[in-house]
Amino acid sequence: MYLNRLTIYGFGHFHDRTFDLTPGLNYLLGANEAGKSTLTQFITAIFFGFPTKKHPALRYEPLDGSRLGGEIAFTQGDVAYVVSRVAGPHGGKVTLRDVTHDLALPAATLARLLAPVDAQLFTSVYAMNEPRLGTVFSASKQELIDRLRHVGAVGSDFWLQQAHQLDQQAEAQYKPQGRNPQLNQQLREHRELTAKLAKADAAYDTYWQLLQDQQTLRQTQQATQQALAQQRAVTAQLTQQAALWATYTEWRRLGAADQAPVSGFAPEDATQLEQLRSHLTASTQTLTQEQQQLKQLQQAAQLPPLFQAYLPVAGQVDPLLTQLPAIAQAAQDQQRLVASQRDLEARATALEQQYAIDGQMPRPFSLATTQQVAALQDRLTVASQKRRRLQQELNQLNEQFQRQQPNRRQQRNPLADKQIVWLAIGLVVLVGSLLLPGTLFKLVGALLGVAIGYYGVFLVDSSTPASRELETLTADIRDSQAQLREGGQLVDDLNNQLDAIASAHGLGDLPVAQWSAAQGAIGEWEHLTRQLETTGTQVAKAQQTVTTYLAQLTQALPVLAGADWATVSPQLTQLQTLKQSLATQAGDLATTTDRLKSAQAAVDAAQQALTTFLSTRNLRSVEAFYQRYQAQRERTNRQQQRAALAEQLGDNLAALQQFSDHTALTDQLAQAQAQQAATQQQLDQTTTRLATLAGQLAHLTASGTQATLRQKLANLETQMRATTQDWLVKRLTSQWIAATLAAASGDRLPQIVAQASNYYGKLTENRYTEIELTATTLRVRRHDGEWREVSQLSRGTAEQLDLAVKLAFAVVMNQQVAMPLVIDDGFVNFDAHRRQAAYALLAEISHTLQVIFLTADTTVEQLTAGKVLRLSE
Structure with missing residues (x-):
């Protein structure tokens, strides 16, 4: 690659x-x-x-x-x-x-x-820089072998990981010098159990004798504990009786002072007396209140000035007093309507400030106009969305057009540059055919010349696939631009129609999105205007009613001239009340006198009933009754206390009655406590002996009994065999995976080492001639035969060693991995001579691999x- x-x-x-x-x-x-x-x-x-x-x-x-x-x-x-x-x-x-x-x-x-090749292998071998070359100080043979297995065996990453996991699991089970692995712990436990079993065998006879003594003492201890429990129960009962002796003495004292009860002084009699006293107190209070009421009626004779002015004109004022509730209601209505009028004016003013234009509120929409605005808004939304989508598509087409701009070589078809040549060849063949002998040859030559010229002019296309794709993009861009212009015209037309509606209804510059809210506000403003008109009419009517009434009242009673309704209303109410009270004053005096007589009779009857209650009990005062009543209550309380003490003593009452005095009880308690102490001492001695035997047995069985130790040892040996078998399976499986992957990698490691030695010699000007991989690290041989570890090399020389190994790896594995080498300023620690040697080596291997060297040199x-x-x- x-x-x-x-x-x-x-x-x-x-x-x-x-x-x-x-x-x-x-x-x-x-x-x-x-x-x-x-x-x-x-x-x-x-x-x-x-x-x-x-x-x-x-x-x-x-x-x-x-x-x-x-x-x-x-x-x-x-x-x-x-x-x-x-x-x-x-x-x-x-x-x-x-x-x-x-x-x-x-x-x-x-x-x-x-x-x-994955990212890890690429960065560790094929992408080099000065820090990565420095990793040679920690390199080992195993790392190079793992790289070979990664490249030479398909799927080796998975198997290498499996082998590594098996090794870790095996080491977790056993290590020759370990302490924590499972098998190491089992071996240590096996040695300890063997020593304990030998010790248990030596003390076997003494152990059985101590067990028999322990069993006998336990039986004695159990019998002593039962006797001690019975003795403790007797002692506890006597102790309880001694503690209750004072209660028993009080029970006998209360029985000796008992007397027969006297009738007439029960709690119900006290309740009857309290009822009589309460009835007398209530009758006395009623009599006092009636006397005060009579005195007040007799003193009420002085009249206020307004009532004196009323008396001469009572015939004119009484009809007006009859209208007082209606006028009061009219005054309340006037206040309520004025408050409502202020609220309506505030709400209307707020709407005018928000929507009025030059002091004029917009006109409401008709149903048809509302439907038209909704339709225009929907069309405008759809048109705007389509326009944005077309703009996005146009931007994408422009970006694609910019990315696919061809260079000059791609814009032209090489065959199209030779159209003139083709035409010239056709003309030469046509002219040459005219010189041939025979009509048939001339005809064939002429047709061939015409065909060559036609091919060159009409069949050879000057365009390329890239130019044709650009033409398609250009057409798409123009089409999108045309649609975008049409969409813009439609959006402008819809906006113009909405602007016309806004001008027709006085909406001014109000956004279309607020038109719906504005229509609701316009309707609310018109409703508020109508309410203001109605409320104003009602306020004027109520005010006229109150004003007319005050004029009529002032004419009859000049003393009220100049007063408003708030001042006149309470005075008229007081005048009306006084008029009614004077009409009923004579009847109230007679009624109060009758009630006073009845109250005096009730007081006399209550006093007679209280006197009769006391005389039937040979008493002269209420205090004497309560003295006799308290004595009766104390007698009843003593009887109740004696019953409660008897319940508290319970079964102990009969036992206490068997003792003549307290001394006899304390003597018997002392005997029981002495017997309990003796039994407790015997139990303590037995328990101490058992504790001693337990310590001796524990010392003899510190390592466990023979049967228990033998069973533990057998179980442990079974576990050790299972652990050993599992450890062997994991260790052998890991070794088998390593051997299989090593076989799949072939003999490439010796080739890499030999090639790395050759490269290292060239990089170091033959100062170092051989590289050797040990089990844990790399070492090199000097030209004088001396071996050096990597840690003994200078940093630059060590980096040259890592470069040689990686270059050798890449060259040898080129058949399986054809990756380019990328070196980022990897020679900064090389001196001038060795840097030139490195450049020469890169030039040499560049015939096999592509080399990309990034440098500031x-x-x-x-x-x-x-x-x-x-x-x-």
Whole structure:
């Protein structure tokens, strides 16, 4: 594979740039920040995908905001391809085209064309720079072998991963020097169990004797515990009785002071007395209130000045007082209507400020006009959407036209440039045929000359597929432009019709979108105007009614002249009330006198009932009753307390009655406590002995009993056999995978090492002549026969070693992987002589592989081999 052309849409600081490459050696020359690393990452991204946004430094988003992506034209197996990639999900949107056969290929075909190379292998071998060359310090034979297996065996990535997982699982089961792996832990446990079993065998006889002693003591302990429980129950019962002795003494005292109850002083009698007293108190309060009411009526004789002015003209004022409720209602209506009038005026003024033009409200739409406006708006919306869609299509066609602009060579058909030649040849043949002998030869020659001229003039087409596609795009663009102009004319016509409607109805510059709301506001304003007229009429009518009434009232009562309705209304109400109260004053005095007599009779009756209640109990006062009542209550309380104490004593009451005094009870309690202490001491001794035996048994069985240890040992050995078998299966499977992949890789490793030794000698001017791969690292032989480890080399010499190995890998594996080499300023640590040797080596291998070398070294312009491109141009 070799790259023919790099076309960048937008990547880093590059945009709309194209680089044409040759199949051999290409030098891309540029100073620092010219874009060398950007181009290396561009090739990697187009082939293998853009990094995710979690790695913004590797995405190289365009600095000018242009479209991220580009395309690469490459050739593989005599077939030319063009792959393009732009921003999109899953690494970007990929388009692949077979240019040789003019076929569009699925995006998945790109991975098959690049296989077995993936992004990791490409960046580790084929895309080099100074930091990656430095990884030789940690390189090993196993890494190179893994690369060989990746390229030489199809699907090796999966099997290498499986082998690695099997190795990890096997190491998790067993390591020769490990402690945590499963089998290592089982071996350590096996040694511990074996030692414990040997110790248990030595103490077997002593163990059985201690077990028999322990069983005997446990039986003794159980019997002692039962006896102690019974003794504790007796002691607890006696202790409880001793604690209840004071309660028992109080129970006997309350029984000795009991007396017979006396009738007439029960709680219901006290309730009856309280009812009589309450009735007497209520009757006394009623009598007092009636006396005060009579006194007030007798004192109410002085009349106010307005009532004195009313008396002479009562005949004129009474009809007016009759109209007072109606006039009051009229005054309330007037206030309510004035408030409503202010609200209507405010709402109408707000609508006029929002929609009126030069003080004039717009005119409402008719039904036909409303329908016409709705239809025009719908047509305008559809026309505007169509116009935007046509504009988008036109923009896309213009972008496609710009991308497909052909160069001068593509615009012309090579055969079309020779039309004159064809015509000249036809004329020569025609003229020459006239010189031939024989009519038949002349006729055939003339026809042949005419045919050649006709072919050159009429059949050879001067156009190419690219020019014909451009002509089609041009026609589509013109058609879209024509439709866009028609759409613009339609939009202007619809807007003109809407403007005419706005002028006819006085809408001014009001937007069409607000017309619907304006029509509702216009209707509301007209309704408010009509309401204002009606309300104004009602306000004037109510005001006239109140004004007429006040004039008539002032004429009858001059004392109210100049007062408004708010002042007159309460005075008239008071006058009316006073007039009614004077009419009923005489009847109130008689009624109050009768109620006073009734109240005095009720007080006398209540007092007589209280006196009768006390005399039936031989008492003279209420206090004496409550003294007898309290004594009766205390007697009842003592009886209740004695019953409660008896319930509290419960079954202990009969037991306590068996003791003559408290001393007899305490003596029996002391005997029970002494017996309980003796039993407890015996139990403690037995428990201590059992604890000692348990300690001795625990010491003898610290490693477990013989049967338990033997069973654990047998179970552990079964687990160890299963773990060992599983470990062997995983280890052998991993080794089989490694051997199979090594066989699939063939004998390429020795070839790579030999070729790398040859390249390394050329790079170091034969200072180092041989490379050897050990099990863990690389080492090299000096020309004097001395071997050096990579860690003993200078950085530049070590980077030359890594370059030699990677170049050898790429050359040897060229039959399986024909990928170009991309080197980004990889020789910065080389001295001048070795840098020239590296350039010569690149020129040598460029006959086999394509080499793209990006550098800031201007000396490459003086080299004879390779094509030089400037990044700054």
